[in-house]
Every structure is written in C-alpha cells, then in structure tokens.
Amino acid sequence: MVRKHGSGDSGAVNRLRWCARGVLVAVLSQVGSVALFTATVIALAALIVGVGVFLLPVVMVAVRGLATFHRRTAGEWTGDPIDIPYRHTAAAAPHDGARSFGQCRQLLSDPATWRDVLWMLLDAPVGLVLGLLPASLVAYGLNGMLVTPFLWESMGPHWGFGAIWPITDQTDAYLAIPQGVLLVALGLLCARPLLRLHTRFNRLLLAPTRSARLALRVERLTETRSETVQSQAAELRRIERDLHDGAQARLVSLGMSLGLADTLVEQDPVMVRKLLADAMESSSQALTELRDLVRGIHPPVLAERGLDGAVRALAMGLAMPVEVSIELPSRPQPPVESAAYFVIAETLANVTKHSGANRASLRLWHADGALRAQVGDNGRGGADPEGGSGLRGLQRRLAAFDGTLDISSPPGGPTLVTMELPCE
Incomplete structure (x- = not known):
C-alpha cells in the first residue's frame, strides 16, 4: 500500500x-x-x-x-x-x-x-x-x-x-x-x-499520453475479452462434464432400475425391493450432485445472505482460525458479488491446501468506487500465478470485470492476496 x-x-x-x-x-x-x-x-x-x-x-x-x-x-x-x-x-x-x-x-x-x-x-x-x-x-x-x-x-x-x-x-x-x-x-x-x-x-x-491510454485500454479489453471467452467456455465444459458423468449417469441408472423392477414386480418381489432401494439411493445422490453443481454456479448462501454472510460462512468452514473484517455499505451488483465470492472462496481453499498456514485473515471493504478484499496467511509463501495454483484463473475471472488480483508471497511467507473490483 x-x-x-x-x-x-x-x-x-x-x-x-x-x-x-x-x-x-x-x-x-x-x-x-x-x-x-x-x-x-x-x-x-x-x-x-x-x-x-x-x-x-x-x-x-x-x-x-x-x-x-x-x-x-x-x-x-x-x-x-x-x-x-x-x-x-x-x-x-x-x-x-x-x-x-x-x-x-x-x-x-x-x-x-x-x-x-x-x-x-x-x-x-x-x-x-x-x-x-x-x-x-x-x-x-x-x-x-x-x-x-x-x-x-x-x-x-x-x-x-x-x-x-x-x-x-x-x-x-x-x-x-x-x-x-x-x-x-x-x-x-x-x-x-x-x-x-x-x-x-x-x-x-x-506517463502515458491520452492516445497511449486509449491504445492500452483497447489492448487490455481485447485481452480480457479473449480470456473471458476462454474462461466461460471452460466453465460450460465443466458443467457439461459434471452433468454427463454425475447426475445424468445416475438418472439413467435410476430409469433402468425402475424399468427392471417393473418387469419383476410379480415374479421376484424381493429383487424388486432391492432395485427400488438402489433407485432411491441413486435419486438421492443425483439430487446431491445437482445441488453441488448449482452451488458451483451460484451458491444459495450467496443469494440468501449476501456477500457478507456468504464470506463469513466460508471463513467459519475452514479448519483454521480466520480473522474476519467486513465493511460493506450495501450489497454489490450480483455479477460483482458472485465474482468476488468465488475468488475469495478459491483463495481460502488455496490457503488450506497449499500454504501450510495455521492462521489466516480476511478483510472485505468498499472504497473509492471499488470492492476490495485481502486474504492473508502466515504460511510458507511462494505463491506464483504461473505455478499452476489456480491464481491465474482467478486473475482471468476478475479481468472480465476490469478487476485486478495482486499477490505478495515471498518465500517463507507471509502471503497477501489483494483483490480489487470496480463497483459503485
């Protein structure tokens, strides 16, 4: 700063x-x-x-x-x-x-x-x-x-x-x-x-001249548009794969079990009861997977509680103590709110998986026409957007909103990830 x-x-x-x-x-x-x-x-x-x-x-x-x-x-x-x-x-x-x-x-x-x-x-x-x-x-x-x-x-x-x-x-x-x-x-x-x-x-x-600023702006928008298209295409492929390999497969299995039970209802009642039990289990698992899929698109907790409550729920779900400070005058626009939530969620997941930290901090506030968030930890550091930790994907997600993600993570720590999203 x-x-x-x-x-x-x-x-x-x-x-x-x-x-x-x-x-x-x-x-x-x-x-x-x-x-x-x-x-x-x-x-x-x-x-x-x-x-x-x-x-x-x-x-x-x-x-x-x-x-x-x-x-x-x-x-x-x-x-x-x-x-x-x-x-x-x-x-x-x-x-x-x-x-x-x-x-x-x-x-x-x-x-x-x-x-x-x-x-x-x-x-x-x-x-x-x-x-x-x-x-x-x-x-x-x-x-x-x-x-x-x-x-x-x-x-x-x-x-x-x-x-x-x-x-x-x-x-x-x-x-x-x-x-x-x-x-x-x-x-x-x-x-x-x-x-x-x-x-x-x-x-x-x-400093850049007016024409240079416009040229850089056009170049930046071209890059972010390309990254957004790629990111959305990858997201659609993920949803299609999850539906095909998860809920769709279970629903097909459910239909086959019910069809077989229909043919055996008079010949083998014991087998029918077993098939119906399997069908109930498959329907329950399919429902769970559909809920997880919907949660990955737009979490219900975000719709119900807003960004403040959803982020606090994320922090409470971690296995380490998280110091949370949130100062938001009102709810951001839904697209901005969703993008901020997923970036914070992925950053906290990285803290749990990769940092080796035993303590984290989360600050969320609004200032100067921008929604800002900082996630820090006392882990080993060394986080690199080019290292395959998912940080580059988070930068692309924010770039679609003209936002930025800055990472300070020297070897030995601590790590501080700062997000900024334009938001009135």
Whole structure:
C-alpha cells in the first residue's frame, strides 16, 4: 500500500531523508540516464549495420527498467504513482534474428520508447540540479557552521586552501555560522518541493499520453475479452462434464432400475425391493450432485445472505482460525458479488491446501468506487500465478470485470492476496 506523506514529514529526519532521495536522483541521472542514453544512441546507430537489431532490445530493457523505477518511486515518495505506457512487446531469443527484428520494429513504433529517450536526455541536467541542490545547500551550510570558524581559529589568515566562504577576518569567520544555519534550513525546506518538481518532470515524459491510454485500454479489453471467452467456455465444459458423468449417469441408472423392477414386480418381489432401494439411493445422490453443481454456479448462501454472510460462512468452514473484517455499505451488483465470492472462496481453499498456514485473515471493504478484499496467511509463501495454483484463473475471472488480483508471497511467507473490483 502506498504511503502518502503528510504532516509527519515536517521533522528534520524526514527532511534529511528527502535530501538523501535527492542525492539518489542525482546519481541515477548521471550513472543511469547518461549511460543509457549513450547506449541507446549507439544501439540506434548500430541498426545501420544490423548489430543494433540484437543490441537495441537489450538496451531498451535497461532503459524501461530505469524509467519504471522512477515511476514506482514517484508513487512511494509522493503517493501518486505514474502509470506504465508501454505496448506489449513479444520477447525474442538473442540468436533469433527474425523475432529480434520484429521486436525492434515494435519498440521503434512505440511512442513511449522515444519519450523515454527524450526523458533520459533531459534528466541528465534536470535530475542533477533538482536532486543535488538540497544536499549541496545542506553540505555548504554545515561547512560554514562547523568547519570554517574552527579552521580560521587554528590557521588564521594563513588559511590559504581555505574556504569556500569569503573570509577576510575573524568576524567573517564567525558570521559563517548563522549563514550556514540559514543554508541548512533552506536545503531541508526545499528538498521535498524540488523532488516533487522532478516527479512532475518525470510525469510529463514517462506517463502515458491520452492516445497511449486509449491504445492500452483497447489492448487490455481485447485481452480480457479473449480470456473471458476462454474462461466461460471452460466453465460450460465443466458443467457439461459434471452433468454427463454425475447426475445424468445416475438418472439413467435410476430409469433402468425402475424399468427392471417393473418387469419383476410379480415374479421376484424381493429383487424388486432391492432395485427400488438402489433407485432411491441413486435419486438421492443425483439430487446431491445437482445441488453441488448449482452451488458451483451460484451458491444459495450467496443469494440468501449476501456477500457478507456468504464470506463469513466460508471463513467459519475452514479448519483454521480466520480473522474476519467486513465493511460493506450495501450489497454489490450480483455479477460483482458472485465474482468476488468465488475468488475469495478459491483463495481460502488455496490457503488450506497449499500454504501450510495455521492462521489466516480476511478483510472485505468498499472504497473509492471499488470492492476490495485481502486474504492473508502466515504460511510458507511462494505463491506464483504461473505455478499452476489456480491464481491465474482467478486473475482471468476478475479481468472480465476490469478487476485486478495482486499477490505478495515471498518465500517463507507471509502471503497477501489483494483483490480489487470496480463497483459503485
């Protein structure tokens, strides 16, 4: 969760932290932006001789990594992250010339690539000045407060290597103390505004433009539509398979048993009673399977109790203690409610099956036009959407509603799964 800085940033320690962040920005502007801009120019020039086809994708990975780092730190430092504007680019093996050529063409046709190049060019001076100025003022002021008077006291007018301060007599030497205090205060006060100004500069070039946002939105909708169609097709196949292998087979068996009983009703009453008993058992099992199937489509508890009651019932059914916190002003729309319920249910099932945890937590609330849920556990961690744990399927289910599923699960735990669904 992004921490928004407020009044707690007024202390000297926090202001020094902003100065240190400025130094980081200045260093990255020289070590990162200058070096990568040079490498980008070389890679573009190398396209003429063909080597750049293999070199440019590698360089752009580093460029986009640096730009994304600045976008992320903008969110961490100011509470206002910068969105990623890049179009999807297919990866290519280093030895695959055809795919590398296609990847280069995609990179060069992406406007965000050229905005990154312009950003690196301008960030070299802008990042250096805005990042280093606060720390320079603080260092210059500390020199006047702590160094200049004592060097004058010990070396006097022979202080030839002396000073960054214009010292002509002892009075000037001691006047450097209040001047240094003012400069330190100025450096501490301007650190945060200057870094915010640098963030605005980054946003100007690193944030997606209106056309880029629309293009990314279209690409996202195309992906989610395809995933939704595949997910619904798989769900229909599952329902058909469950009906064919379960309730339908039992109903066929029931019909055969009743038909046989009809033919034996006068010849073998004992066998008829046995067949009727089997028929009653088959009908009971078929009814149970149909109820399970309906519960998998839309659980009755969800229709009866709403999302609040249904989720609490899920938590009570687990074999471990679950801390539940639910704050919902009203029931969400039925499709959103159903999607949220199934995602929470599957996540809690994963906690039971795979996490090795002995305690879990569940929080469900509504804020900023979205339904949010967090499921956490104290298990072994290591949950990966690509690892076949079903998390990728949950992401596809939420993507149909323009929702997201974020997973934080470092090895050793804990695991925190955060769901967000647009919901008025």
